[in-house]
Amino acid sequence: MEDSMTQSDCVFCKIANEEIPSKKLYEDDEIIAFDDINPETPVHFLVVPKRHIETLDDIKDDDAPLVAKMILIGTKLAREKGIAKDGYRQVINCREGGGQVVFHLHMHILGGRQIGQRLA
DSSP: OOOTTOOTTOHHHHHHTTSSOOOEEEEOSSEEEEEOSSOSSSEEEEEEESSOOOSGGGOOGGGHHHHHHHHHHHHHHHHHTTOTTTOEEEEOOOTGGGTOOSSSOOEEEEESSOOSOOOO
16 A cells, blocks of 8 residues: 555655656745646646645544645745745645546645636
């Protein structure tokens, strides 16, 4: 059985373990943030827990502080990147039907231009 902290074929685990290079924006013992390699907006980066959690559906009650930390880091970096004043999105896709491509929990932060359709 694969170690619950990393998956050998997971691109985000490989980035967290520095096996694949990334343009790192933030890193601590639990989380890494880096620019998206296929940006959809002028500012598009990802906030990723280092511990391998496959989807939003796989988070547990004791993961709440980690998920909250992801949001706080995303907000801090949005301010640093200069997109907070005009607005930005923090998005977590869940499973294929929800647009998730990499099956390691991650949050997209998108901004730097008007973003199309309102969701709510």
